[in-house]
Amino acid sequence: MFGYCNKVLRINLTNESYTIEDLPEEYIKKYLGGRGFNMKRLYDEVSPEVDALGPHNKFIIGVGPLSGTLFPGSARVNFSAKSPQTDSLGDSNAGGFFGPELKFAGFDQVIIEGKAKEKKYIFIKNREVTFHSARNIEGKDVFETQRIILEELKDDRVQVASVGPAAENGVKYSGVFCNLVRAAARTGMGAVLASKNVKAVAVRGTMDLKAKNPEEFMRILKEVDHDVYNHYEYETRKLMGTTKLVHALNEAGCLATRHFQTGRFEHAEEVSGEYLAETYKKKSKGCFACTIPCSRFYEIQKGKYKGLKSEGPEFEGLAGFSSRVGVGDIESSLKAVDLCNRYGMDVISVSECISFAMELYQIGIITKEDADGLDLTWGNSDSVLELITKIAYRKGFGDVLADGVVKAAERIGKNSEKYAMHVKKLEIFQADPRGLKGYALGVAVASRGGDHLRSEPSFEFTEDSEEGIRRFGAAESAFRLEYKGKGRVVKFFEERSALADCLNVCKNTITNMEILPFEQAAEMLNALTEYNFSKEELQKIAERIVNLERAYVVRCGITRKDDTLPERFLKEPLPSDCGQSAGSVVELELMLDEYYKSRNWNFITGIPTIEKLMELDLNDIIKDLY
Amino acid sequence: MYDLKVVVEEVKGFCDMPMHVGDYFEVKGGKIVIPEGKYMCIWALQSMMPFLPAKQRKIDEENDWIPYTERLCCPDPNGMVIYRIETIDPLTKEVIKKERKEGDTVKKRMLVNEDLCTGCRACETVCSFNHTGSFCGENAKIQIRKIEEEGKDIPQVCRQCGNAPCIEACPLDALYKNSETKAVLVNEDKCIGCKKCEKACPFGSIHFSENNKPIICDLCGGDPACVKRCPVSALTYGNAGKKN
Amino acid sequence: MSAIIKIQYFGTLRLLYHMKEETFKLNEPVTFENLINAINEKNGLNFLIKSPHLMFFHYESGEEKSNQLKFPKNKNIYIKSGSIIKIFNAMTLG
Numbered sequence: 001m002f003g004y005c006n007k008v009l010r011i012n013l014t015n016e017s018y019t020i021e022d023l024p025e026e027y028i029k030k031y032l033g034g035r036g037f038n039m040k041r042l043y044d045e046v047s048p049e050v051d052a053l054g055p056h057n058k059f060i061i062g063v064g065p066l067s068g069t070l071f072p073g074s075a076r077v078n079f080s081a082k083s084p085q086t087d088s089l090g091d092s093n094a095g096g097f098f099g100p101e102l103k104f105a106g107f108d109q110v111i112i113e114g115k116a117k118e119k120k121y122i123f124i125k126n127r128e129v130t131f132h133s134a135r136n137i138e139g140k141d142v143f144e145t146q147r148i149i150l151e152e153l154k155d156d157r158v159q160v161a162s163v164g165p166a167a168e169n170g171v172k173y174s175g176v177f178c179n180l181v182r183a184a185a186r187t188g189m190g191a192v193l194a195s196k197n198v199k200a201v202a203v204r205g206t207m208d209l210k211a212k213n214p215e216e217f218m219r220i221l222k223e224v225d226h227d228v229y230n231h232y233e234y235e236t237r238k239l240m241g242t243t244k245l246v247h248a249l250n251e252a253g254c255l256a257t258r259h260f261q262t263g264r265f266e267h268a269e270e271v272s273g274e275y276l277a278e279t280y281k282k283k284s285k286g287c288f289a290c291t292i293p294c295s296r297f298y299e300i301q302k303g304k305y306k307g308l309k310s311e312g313p314e315f316e317g318l319a320g321f322s323s324r325v326g327v328g329d330i331e332s333s334l335k336a337v338d339l340c341n342r343y344g345m346d347v348i349s350v351s352e353c354i355s356f357a358m359e360l361y362q363i364g365i366i367t368k369e370d371a372d373g374l375d376l377t378w379g380n381s382d383s384v385l386e387l388i389t390k391i392a393y394r395k396g397f398g399d400v401l402a403d404g405v406v407k408a409a410e411r412i413g414k415n416s417e418k419y420a421m422h423v424k425k426l427e428i429f430q431a432d433p434r435g436l437k438g439y440a441l442g443v444a445v446a447s448r449g450g451d452h453l454r455s456e457p458s459f460e461f462t463e464d465s466e467e468g469i470r471r472f473g474a475a476e477s478a479f480r481l482e483y484k485g486k487g488r489v490v491k492f493f494e495e496r497s498a499l500a501d502c503l504n505v506c507k508n509t510i511t512n513m514e515i516l517p518f519e520q521a522a523e524m525l526n527a528l529t530e531y532n533f534s535k536e537e538l539q540k541i542a543e544r545i546v547n548l549e550r551a552y553v554v555r556c557g558i559t560r561k562d563d564t565l566p567e568r569f570l571k572e573p574l575p576s577d578c579g580q581s582a583g584s585v586v587e588l589e590l591m592l593d594e595y596y597k598s599r600n601w602n603f604i605t606g607i608p609t610i611e612k613l614m615e616l617d618l619n620d621i622i623k624d625l626y
Numbered sequence: 627m628y629d630l631k632v633v634v635e636e637v638k639g640f641c642d643m644p645m646h647v648g649d650y651f652e653v654k655g656g657k658i659v660i661p662e663g664k665y666m667c668i669w670a671l672q673s674m675m676p677f678l679p680a681k682q683r684k685i686d687e688e689n690d691w692i693p694y695t696e697r698l699c700c701p702d703p704n705g706m707v708i709y710r711i712e713t714i715d716p717l718t719k720e721v722i723k724k725e726r727k728e729g730d731t732v733k734k735r736m737l738v739n740e741d742l743c744t745g746c747r748a749c750e751t752v753c754s755f756n757h758t759g760s761f762c763g764e765n766a767k768i769q770i771r772k773i774e775e776e777g778k779d780i781p782q783v784c785r786q787c788g789n790a791p792c793i794e795a796c797p798l799d800a801l802y803k804n805s806e807t808k809a810v811l812v813n814e815d816k817c818i819g820c821k822k823c824e825k826a827c828p829f830g831s832i833h834f835s836e837n838n839k840p841i842i843c844d845l846c847g848g849d850p851a852c853v854k855r856c857p858v859s860a861l862t863y864g865n866a867g868k869k870n
Numbered sequence: 871m872s873a874i875i876k877i878q879y880f881g882t883l884r885l886l887y888h889m890k891e892e893t894f895k896l897n898e899p900v901t902f903e904n905l906i907n908a909i910n911e912k913n914g915l916n917f918l919i920k921s922p923h924l925m926f927f928h929y930e931s932g933e934e935k936s937n938q939l940k941f942p943k944n945k946n947i948y949i950k951s952g953s954i955i956k957i958f959n960a961m962t963l964g
Contacts, residue, residue: 208760286746291857293744297777461961
């Protein structure tokens with residue numbers, strides 16, 4: 001196998017059988033791998049009318065040509081399906097070790113169809129599949145599930161992707177978890193797997209994955225290593241990963257605080273990544289073959305949560321259960337993230353639903369009685385922790401929140417929907433869009449919904465006017481509070497992120513650090529696989545995938561009017577204590593126009609033009625949109 | 627047997643005995659002789675006592691570091707008095723200094739720091755790629771054992787033990803040392819796959835291939851690739867106690 | 871006349887220097903370049919050369935809002951006594 005395994009596994013749960021198909025060459029040449037493969041499969045095989053929790057949805061696992069190689073961070077895997085949370089495109093991505101193991105087991109993609117008659121877990125080893133009773137792991141948390149499966153299979157090198165009790169209880173934003181804490185969290189892929197009566201997918205591989213031209217591959221890898229080790233971000237990534245953002249965004253005045261009521265948290269220091277590293281971090285942790293180990297393992301040595309230890313957290317979890325809910329106690333945030341990991345839930349969606357409830361409580365839209373007697377005052381960490389468990393088990397008020405913030409607002413009524421911080425039913429991250437205009441645009445247009453990872457336009461932090469003009473035609477494009485050029489910035493970085501997700505390597509490396517330009521990526525693929533790519537072809541593939549995803553969500557009913565942000569970000573200025581971001585709102589429409597122009601999408605409908613679709617060899621989907 | 631002279635070489639901390647630089651005692655045959663009017667700290671003496679008969683013996687064995695070691699430190703953490711043990715020819719009274727032969731340098735070995743290992747398995751991947759062309763670390767000569775809930779990542783790799791238990795355990799002399807690098811090598815023709823070596827290794831560093839032969843690190847001939855790839859220096863190649 | 875200037879370290883520098891903040895007492899007039907040299911001399915690691923994308927937030931005495939400095943672009947800007955300078959890493963999100 002040179003880069004690609006050239007095989008697709010199709011599992012029929014209803015019949016408990018499987019077939020192995022050849023990977024179509026069209027997939028490789030037009031969709032590259034990973035997310036590209038999954039979106040193509042989703043588009044062709046799961047129509048927008050399908051019930052996301054029914055037997056006709058398909059749970060699709062995809063890895064890319066670089067997964068499982070020596071490329072730094074070549075660890076990732078995509079899990080995709082129609083989303084039960086957004087009723088639209090579902091897709092999530094995780095690091096760790098599952099993706100590489102699937103390559104060693106001989107598959108580029110796995111399609112899981114139908115529904116098992118009883119709860120099972122699936123074991124894939126070297127192109128063979130066995131179905132195992134889940135009686136010993138039913139209802140167990142993610143950590144226990146992995147432990148038991150490794151014991152049953154008598155092999156601690158098996159990689160396990162599992163769902164927790166939250167998915168089994170149908171929580172719409174439950175995820176799929178690898179290596180305990182590596183969460184493919186967003187859009188409810190866990191709920192899809194659980195709806196098929198599958199508790200986990202385990203994989204083990206010992207097949208040979210090689211490079212067609214090993215010397216050339218290593219030559220290019222040396223160049224990549226050099227870029228990585230000399231990058232200005234290198235030391236920071238190793239020391240802090242994404243946790244540096246608590247203090248950084250706090251200073252910038254756009255750290256989500258008390259559900260975006262302001263952008264600065266008075267207890268930022270107590271919940272910062274620096275404090276975490278100084279006080280609780282034991283060592284660094286990394287993904288498969290990664291030379292920038294940006295994760296960490298922590299332990300709490302004393303106090304209320306003494307003995308709590310785990311890999312993690314990253315910024316979204318750390319801030320989600322501290323500044324976003326007004327809690328200044330880092331240990332309770334660590335505990336909250338741990339609960340979400342064990343129950344198997346998306347920390348962003350959970351933290352939004354809880355902070356949403358807390359804001360409604362503050363205003364008086366909900367009362368203590370509505371919240372099962374919980375006091376949802378800002379900063380009440382005990383209530384936060386209790387509510388996480390209630391959500392996971394759909395108990396009482398937890399049930400109201402367990403379908404996502406949009407459904408929660410519908411159930412609560414009383415005009416609460418304007419407080420729901422989501423885009424297209426997917427809750428948004430821990431940064432305030434009013435302080436990051438490029439990210440604001442990216443979140444508004446992302447195919448999954450309120451998602452910052454589709455774009456990651458971190459160029460807007462560089463403040464390099466000359467680079468802004470050179471690369472995006474406007475000095476303003478390099479400044480986070482400016483608007484001009486952001487449409488083009490977002491387009492560019494969406495394609496970098498798409499490249500990363502297709503190769504299936506880390507977006508921190510490819511998108512944020514801008515390692516592996518398209519040209520070098522082509523060289524590397526040409527040394528690794530039996531195929532030949534040019535840098536133009538790779539950019540086109542990335543653009544094609546963004547457009548294919550857009551076409552899918554358009555078929556699900558999305559139009560320009562859905563490319564928007566919650567009202568607060570458009571209308572209410574950030575308060576005066578938010579440093580440089582004070583007084584900011586997001587003026588979205590101009591950025592949106594610029595984005596549509598750069599993408600050649602219809603200004604009114606937001607649909608890719610026929611011209612663009614033809615340019616991208618997507619002729620066969622024109623009929624679906626016009 | 628040699629005679630010994632044990633001399634105070636340095637007082638790193640503070641000794642309230644006090645012992646002075648230059649103070650000494652001698653071991654002549656079976657006798658300890660302290661100079662008239664002098665004294666010797668009993669704490670230092672009792673901690674170096676087991677070592678003295680070993681230093682007296684005229685033995686020259688492979689992997690024997692005793693002839694080359696001369697210094698001991700007293701056990702008081704605030705005293706840290708350094709004693710030098712000189713071996714003396716009883717007839718000529720000459721101080722014998724055993725130097726390593728030309729070319730007989732202390733061999734570097736694989737050193738592992740579990741507390742730094744991130745569990746990334748880049749080492750497995752590069753080892754396998756370099757030796758077999760495959761990225762799959764299944765048959766890599768280094769394996770990382772993980773206990774994820776505990777955050778434990780344990781590199782299992784050969785440490786080139788001096789008196790290697792694996793070589794001793796092998797009933798058919800199928801394992802031997804590379805004379806240059808001292809890496810443990812396998813003569814697959816002799817090996818019958820009894821797995822006694824795997825059981826004998828105190829570091830769990832031997833595992834077996836599909837065709838039942840032991841997989842043991844060969845140090846890549848003296849320039850281990852895993853060491854170069856490790857981003858946190860959990861693996862180093864050198865001499866413990868020295869800066870590598 | 872001495873200028874008392876407080877430096878607050880965040881991110882990588884805080885973890886590499888093992889300190890959150892320190893105060894420098896330098897002879898006036900103090901330029902941004904003077905200050906950078908003083909930090910470099912005391913703490914070593916030649917941090918500027920290694921990290922050209924550091925962000926410097928300059929709070930003048932009593933001011934709530936900062937102005938952002940770049941090095942070496944703003945090296946000749948005067949830093950008055952009572953100022954606080956917060957040093958952050960580049961802010962790429964993740």
